[in-house]
Amino acid sequence: MNAVIASSSIDGGIGCWDLQTGAEQLRYKTCASPPHGLTSVGCRFLACSQLRDPSATSGHLLYWSWSKPQAQVKSFPAEPIKPLIANSDGTYIVGGGSSGDIYIWEVATGRLLKKWHAHYRAITCLVFSEDDSLLISGSEDGCVRVWSLFMIFDDVRRQQVSHLYEYSFTEHTLRVTDIVIGYGGGNAIILSASEDRTCKVWSLSKGRLLRNVVFPSIIDAIAIDPGEHVFYAGSRDGKIYIAALNAESSPSDNYGLHIIGSLTDQSKPVTCLAYSAEGNLLLSGSEDGMIRVWDVKTQNITRMFRHSKGPVNNIVIVRLPYPLGRAESKSQPSSRKHELSLPPPLEKYANSTDEDMDNKAIVMLPDTIDLPSYLSSQLINDHIKQLQQQGSSAVAEMEVKRLKADCQRSVDMFQQLRKVYDNLQEFCVNELLDEQTMEGSKGN
């Protein structure tokens, strides 16, 4: 099922709905998240950074398993983490700190693998590339940077280069509010929105700006159409603007160059967007606490979820392999045991004392399906070959047995014949003797 999960900056918990039916699922308690702070870790559980107050000097991270409303694991990173993201199979969690540092944790052990100073000011958003090999970060200083994780983990190469990032895009002048990445691996486009009222389209392959779209108001959220025809920009004036990527646009558009239309229903600012490729649905969260589901073809609202009174600031669509709720926990209590137990909390500092763990990794080995293979017919062929060659000792042994039996039979037959012969001889001898005695008697 496709679940929609949403959180808010003031405590309203994490709402969870089934996108197809609209039914509300469990509500996960006590969550006040900064924007981009909610993520699902490999669809196994939920993780969310917690920040009660934007200027707080400490924050924490919470994990919820899908089946329980209470947060089960609490971690205390070294500084408040705002954006939080996990890679697609949920092996790593990356968090952006308010000092501009980026942290990478290994989920299975909770170890802090790497931490590096990425930006001059707080990180505002983090995105993984399609293949999880690149990380894109946006910051309050207006900078968007592209990092290769391979480089981050290569201690030797790190020392040889002047900077760690692959690209650094500095054209935004104010805080970067949202980043999304398009399709196409190394040739993808990156879209970034900023408080300078622009959205910019960057080329990952060329490493430069492709398009600059200026909006009437500040854009806080963007979502990209999977076909990259257009992108959607949720603005503080309450509209969701549709801007052209590959779509044709005429210079006479109402809102400005490249903006070809808008979706409106509300006056409250749009704070977050998510796109569900499966149903071609656009989900928007707003400061009035509602989540609206738009059919992008008809541009109508098809559904509304009420989250809370406060502003919704995160929407994530998670594809769950099994339905949530009570039925699941009853039917497969034992087989899912390892999935339900959550990993340990994330470490605060890179812990170099446990060196042994550096050399190891906790891994779920890949599932392989062993097709049943039957051996008998192959065995027959092998053995027949051996028999034909008469070479192997096993065959010789069998042959010996057969020969022994033959031998026995021959011996038997020999005995029999011998007996016959003996009888015959005796008979003949007797005959002869009889004749002789008769002749003898004649001669006498």
Added chain:
Amino acid sequence: MYDVGLKPVMLRSLIRQYLPAENHPLNLNNSCFELPSLVSILQTHCLLSELDSQSIDPKLINTWKSAVDDWLSCLLSLLSSDMSDKCWVGICLLGVTCQECSNQRFLSSYSVWLNKLLSHIQPPADSQLVKIASYTSLADLLTRLARFPEVKKDGNLLAGKLVQPVLKLLNEDNVEAVWEGAANLLYALIAFFPASIHHYYDKVEAAIASKILSGKYRSKTLKKLGYCLALLPKAKGDKDSWSLMMQKILISINDHLNEAFQGVEEEAKSDEARRLLVPPGKDLPLPLGGASFKGTSSERLPTAIMSTLMFCCCKMLTSSYPVQVTVPVRSMLALVERLLRVDGSLPHTMLPFMTSVQQELICSELPVLHAYSLELLIAIIKGMRRQLLPHSAYIVRVVTRYFKRCSLPELRIKLYSIIRMLLVSMGVGIAIYLAPDVIENASNDLNSLGGEDTETSPANTGPATGALPQLGNRKRKHDAKTGSLEEKQDAPSPKGESNTHQMTPITVKIAALDTLEVLLTVGAASKSESWRSSIDSLLMKTAINSCKRGWGNLESNIFLPHESASVWADFQFSSLRALLTSFLAPARVRPAYLSQGLELFRRGKQEAGMKLAQFCAYALFALEVLIHPRALPLDDFYSACHKSTDGASNRFLENIYSGSQKQNTLFLSSMRRTEQGGVESHDDDLYDRWLQNENENQNKKENENIPVEDMKDRTSRPNDSSFTNVLEVREQEPAAANADVHIRTENEIVVQPWHLEESVPKSQEVASAKALMSPAVGTNPGGSEIESKTPLSASDRLNDTNHDMFSFVDKVDGFDNVAGKTSSTFPNAEKGSSSMVHLDSDSSMDSFPGIVDADPDTDSDSD
């Protein structure tokens, strides 16, 4: 043939024809040899299935059922015969029956069959063949049984009965062939009924380990046993037993290596490996199998043992396991590195201690060990997937270092496949850094002779597949038992190196091509400027060479062994695929060899065999999009980006080629300020004015750089507007005004800078850039992108001014453009603003050759 009614009849006649009657002695030489054909008839016609979807005629079902009943009673009577050959026939056929019979029949009678078979593996011992056959048939029975989850419990119970006889046999019997049968059964037990093993875990481990560690059996048997050992932890199914088993195996490999590599590696290596395996302060686990086995004679290396144990590691990593496990990645990688590091040459300190016999011995066994360590590396990558990331840099270093030395075709092919796996699993991020090594090695392999000479006789490539055993012989040529080592110690390595360049087997070339293909798909978009053009030309050359003497025959030649038959066609296929990828992979310039490539695909479509022709047709189809692009180009800053005044492109260049662009930095930093200021001041007229002033200052600077005559030259050219491609524009400028789209050739690139120098003699920057770059360009006919970059940005300044001519003739101002583009909302300022709004549409139109064909004057009029 499809008539169901015939099936019972066929079965009965088979029974009559093939199965020996009870009292009739079996004639081994006749009826026995027909068994395979009997089995194949049974399987083809599903004679035992008792199932047909089409007919539900009860009469037919009954006749069929009774026929199968007869078949089984016949088998069972054979089974209980005291003649071992009859018995053997019965057991084998019962195994086939387990596989073929209907579900119902199997479920109702499996326990009877199992007990019958069980009686044959228990003493008093029967003949070997009967034993092997009954183990194998039991394995088949269990395999089938495992597919019915509802009888799992019963299955476990029955399987439990089998464990002890198997163990007894492994421990007591001395005949290798029987173990193989036992290994079959053991595999079925562990794989399908792990619970049955649970109580005997240690005993099974000890039994298998003793066989493996004795190391004197055929590798096939050892592999089977090794596989069983790898699966054994499943019997317990918890986290610790897997890790313990892995640790034990690694320690055992390590110990054998210490012994084997004495003298060919530094002592420190073995200590380090040990430290990784058993962290200081922790207890050493019991050795594999419980007790230590003192095995092999000293004259042979324990290669068989080590390779079996490594095979075991591979299987442990790639088989599924019910819970998460802790994998000692680091020590496994260290093991791989340690093995790959030893190449048979001696460290100088060791010289006096080694005899040439010992060295020979190691050299002859090394290829096998290297092959297995590469296999282990492959398994690590497969098993760890994403979690390998922290170790990926280490792996890349190990692989690239080994790549430089490795020359055996077999091993190179494996290395290429490792690189492909890394590229696919780690994506763009790793491709950027792995590319140089891949390019270097693949170019060497593809450029070397070899393929061309052997192309007419594919059989010549045979040695490629059989290279491993051959190496031993080759190395033995150094045989000189009394000779002094000093003369010989260097022999192996130079020989290896020269080998790479003499002749590369086609199979290696195929691997190289496939790897280039993957590199292009994953990493062509990112930072590929330095190698792209040379790879494109290499792939074109290879494809042309591969196809120049006609098309390979894909149908395997029945006179040749299977693999070597279609190798040439495979080579063609790989080269065409790589060529297509090189066309389709994202690039900044049009594919240079498109026309030749299209021609090649066209010919292939018409002339080649089925598979190749199909691929060529697909290639032509895929390339159509390249020729008629459908999507509108997203790039608004197409021409702007190539201006040296554009911040993004400059910084980008700076990132890559820092140093060569120093002359721009001052210039650049002022520019950066302008841009950012421009965006920040949406509503600030004052700021705009100030900005305008600054621009004016810079305009002067710019104007100094660009000679006025040049400008005039350009304005007089109306058709110079097809900006689809910067490089084309560059060519057009020095060339005739109405020139059409050229295909870029290497020569033109080389010539380019000199043209520029003529046309822009006063430009300080261009000149200085050239001073840096043009020698390199001149000497390197490859014309790679790095070298052309600086001249490019220089020429773009021309391009830039050229562009300005279209938008406003009265004003030659490159800076306004940029400022305007980054913030197109400029309110009115004097000069530049008049065209601001226009600029965006203008530059986006630049991308369509057709639209901007207008006269520059009209363009400026419309402002």
